[in-house]
Amino acid sequence: MHVGGEGGDSADVELNLAPIIDCMTVLVAFLLLSASYVSVYVLDANLPPLVVASEEPVAPPNGITLSAMLKQTGELELKVSGAETSSELFRVDVGDDAAAERVRTRITEIKTKWPETKSLTLNGEDEVPYHEVVRVLEELRPAMANISLGGF
Amino acid sequence: MSRKKNPFLSAPEQSQEMSLNITAMADIFTIILVFMLKSFAGGGVGSPPLSGLTLPTSNAGEAPVEMIKLEIARDTVLLEGRPVMTLSDFRFRAEDLEADGTSRMLRDAFAIERSRAPASADPSATSEAKMMVYIDRDVPYATVKRALASAAFAGFSKFRLAVVKEEQ
Numbered sequence: 001m002h003v004g005g006e007g008g009d010s011a012d013v014e015l016n017l018a019p020i021i022d023c024m025t026v027l028v029a030f031l032l033l034s035a036s037y038v039s040v041y042v043l044d045a046n047l048p049p050l051v052v053a054s055e056e057p058v059a060p061p062n063g064i065t066l067s068a069m070l071k072q073t074g075e076l077e078l079k080v081s082g083a084e085t086s087s088e089l090f091r092v093d094v095g096d097d098a099a100a101e102r103v104r105t106r107i108t109e110i111k112t113k114w115p116e117t118k119s120l121t122l123n124g125e126d127e128v129p130y131h132e133v134v135r136v137l138e139e140l141r142p143a144m145a146n147i148s149l150g151g152f
Numbered sequence: 153m154s155r156k157k158n159p160f161l162s163a164p165e166q167s168q169e170m171s172l173n174i175t176a177m178a179d180i181f182t183i184i185l186v187f188m189l190k191s192f193a194g195g196g197v198g199s200p201p202l203s204g205l206t207l208p209t210s211n212a213g214e215a216p217v218e219m220i221k222l223e224i225a226r227d228t229v230l231l232e233g234r235p236v237m238t239l240s241d242f243r244f245r246a247e248d249l250e251a252d253g254t255s256r257m258l259r260d261a262f263a264i265e266r267s268r269a270p271a272s273a274d275p276s277a278t279s280e281a282k283m284m285v286y287i288d289r290d291v292p293y294a295t296v297k298r299a300l301a302s303a304a305f306a307g308f309s310k311f312r313l314a315v316v317k318e319e320q
Binding site: 017018020021024025027028031032035039040041042043044045046047070124125126127128129130131133134135137138149151 | 174175177178181182184185188189191207208209210211284287288289290291292293294296297300301304308309310311312313314315316317
């Protein structure tokens with residue numbers, strides 16, 4: 001770079017890269033150390049309104065309450081209570097997409113019959129591992145967007 | 153008379169200075185820096201979950217945002233990165249539980265965090281406090297229920313469960 005002025009005095013200005021390299025080295029090292037290499041995502045899960053702690057949610061008048069209980073045996077019990085009462089058992093093993101589809105289809109049938117049904121309460125037995133609850137929650141989500149965690 | 157090269161005389165010392173061309177190094181560092189900044193900015197969550205905590209996998213999910221963070225690992229429960237209580241192999245100790253199955257220590261910790269949250273202009277939104285929950289995949293559902301019920305006592309009713317993208 002050439003800086004010129006009047007009278008012909010000029011000075012060559014050289015760009016000193018050393019401090020730039022120093023800064024970049026520190027920044028790269030910092031970012032490498034602080035980077036997280038695991039992609040974390042979130043699933044929404046709400047709790048039913050905590051008015052009175054009860055095992056069974058209160059059914060709306062002339063409507064139904066839909067709940068699902070995940071058992072330690074790997075079975076999912078789909079329960080309808082209120083204006084209609086029913087209980088069905090499904091196997092929801094890992095990788096069994098057909099079984100998951102059957103559950104979703106049944107939920108969709110219930111929603112069609114009872115259009116005011118807007119949520120499902122997912123419960124699990126005490127020893128059911130958390131990752132199973134998450135898996136079932138994710139599998140049921142396409143059929144019911146609003147899924148609450150229950151059992152409180 | 154030709155001058156012969158005297159082998160006993162050492163060659164004149166050549167300059168030992170080597171000029172290091174750091175232009176290429178600057179280019180590489182710039183590229184690495186831009187790449188790291190880009191991936192850092194798009195990462196989302198500022199602080200990673202507790203090391204040793206294995207999240208469950210999932211195919212679905214949204215990108216997380218910063219909010220109050222609860223972590224449940226094998227031996228400890230952390231709220232906002234601070235240990236609140238200890239667990240025994242993923243489970244609450246009996247002496248830590250109240251008659252209703254919740255934990256007094258957790259409820260108090262949640263209440264303190266809730267009070268720290270900025271007041272919302274909309275009073276009806278006070279019951280919809282959100283919490284980001286990192287729970288180890290092997291935690292039994294009983295522990296999850298007790299922890300979330302303790303949070304519900306402090307007014308937290310909406311939870312965002314942290315999962316790891318399932319490898320396909």
